[in-house]
Amino acid sequence: MSATPFIQFLGPTNLEGYDRKLPASEQPNNIPKTFVDAMEVREAVFVKEQGVPLENEFDSDDTRACHWVIYASVNEMTEPEVKDDDGNILRRKRSRTTSQPIGTIRLVPFPHPPHPEPGSSYQADALETAPKPDSTNPPPYIVDRATTYHDGIEPYIKLGRLAVIEECRGAGISKLLAGAAMSWAQQNPSYFNPSIATVGMENVGASSTEEIPVWRGLMCVHAQEQVASLWAKWGFKIDEGMGTWNEEGIKHVGMFQRLKTVNDIAPTTI
Template sequence: MGTPFISLLEPTRLADYDRLKPHDQQPECAHIPKVFCDAMEVREAVFVREQGVPLEYEHDSDDARSCHWVMYASVNRTTQQQQHDPATGQVTQRKQTETDSVPIGTMRVVPFPHPPHPPHGGVYVDNELQNGRGASGGDSNSSSDGSAGSEDAKTKDGFHEQQAALQVGQDQETTYHDGKEPYVKIGRVAVVKDFRGHNVSAQLWRAARTWLEQNPSYFNPSVRELGLDQVGISGTDEIPEWKGLVCCHAQEQVVKVYERWGFKVDEKMGKWTEEGIPHVGMFMRVDVKKEKPIII
């Protein structure tokens, strides 16, 4: 594996992405960013082919409003094997190779607001709770995050308008969440099989965490975006503000990975299943510094 590098894709328009088709069969008119297709390539390899999640459940409405990180590695491929003359043994065709950058891992960060915390014992299929409580909040396949049930955003402003349209309300209090504080979720953490054991996921989280710490107000909506100006509110006290709280809906089998990153299991969230895979809730808080106001 050559020197890896990581690309970031900020919230982007994905309205034309066909969730019934794999990443390499999307319509040409869809204009899907390459980084997102690369993220889906990894997710399809891990969640769809390895874990058996239906393809149509892999892409969800949170993808458009999320930030995605994709790690690439330079891989040397043989395009022509060396050939020899059978009579003399001399080389008649030299071995030919080429080096490609291929996606090997991905992660996304989903901004607030979020659906309610999954209930203990809940069963989710395609982000929908199946046991009659009528709420959604699970992530259908990965080790974290959830579905917000909204349309795709065209721009960052469009993303914030979409974000503001999501219903914000008080959630159940858990071990590490008071039910009110805004939090972001990491999720769709996946590394292709041949590259596991190289700390790929840890490097992705390090990149995402650094970005979050350096951009703490990125997801915070404004008075206008929340529509508060229409009701005569011009202050900032009523505006949700992210203060570093990060959630993860982790597959039970990889809890220890997240614990090494600093996440702690939220015992009050209990356990639930997403696409038949047991999950638990985890939280941590990253160090975000209050941004200084610009004085003109």
């Protein structure tokens, strides 16, 4: 792996034609390579290692989300060195450098389905009230149940699908990905705010301009319980009011953090 992995960003993208039942390597050519690479990593980690069904890994949030993929430069030998009987080199070894996707993360904008019910079980993170996986429509704006760090109303964005291939773990790749996504959100706080002229107030759950949803730094993760301590190192706090639930048989907890954005004069706390 190269000493300095590099990260590629992909904003919300039309993924029409993506076949949830096929692996990333068999998707049509119109699907952006960055997204195919993200899915390659997710399949390696969530499908092959953790047993999530392939068709559940791609969901309706992928189209509206931002994705980050981190790559390592890998040197591959294409032709071996050739020597004669006396040890003289007849042909030198030839190699090429390729970029291998080794990790990914995504950032899903608001609105979101309701918070999972404590003690419940779901397929992947697609709740029963969420749109069908093939749908391109986001969930409706709702008033959710209040939890420890979320009042049920304030818009939040959600980090998820953090995955690093097995051979590259322990090298700080997860931290680089999470840091890139959080830094981007801090620098682009209005990116996901709805355009009322385009969407219409009636479609964002607002009856006045004061009620128009605006992101103010609140970020959530649905973390596998076994890696909650990792998210805690990056500033997230477990939301006890959300309880725990199972996604594909894996226990999850909700965690929140409020980021300081370029719009803030001083940092705030949740």
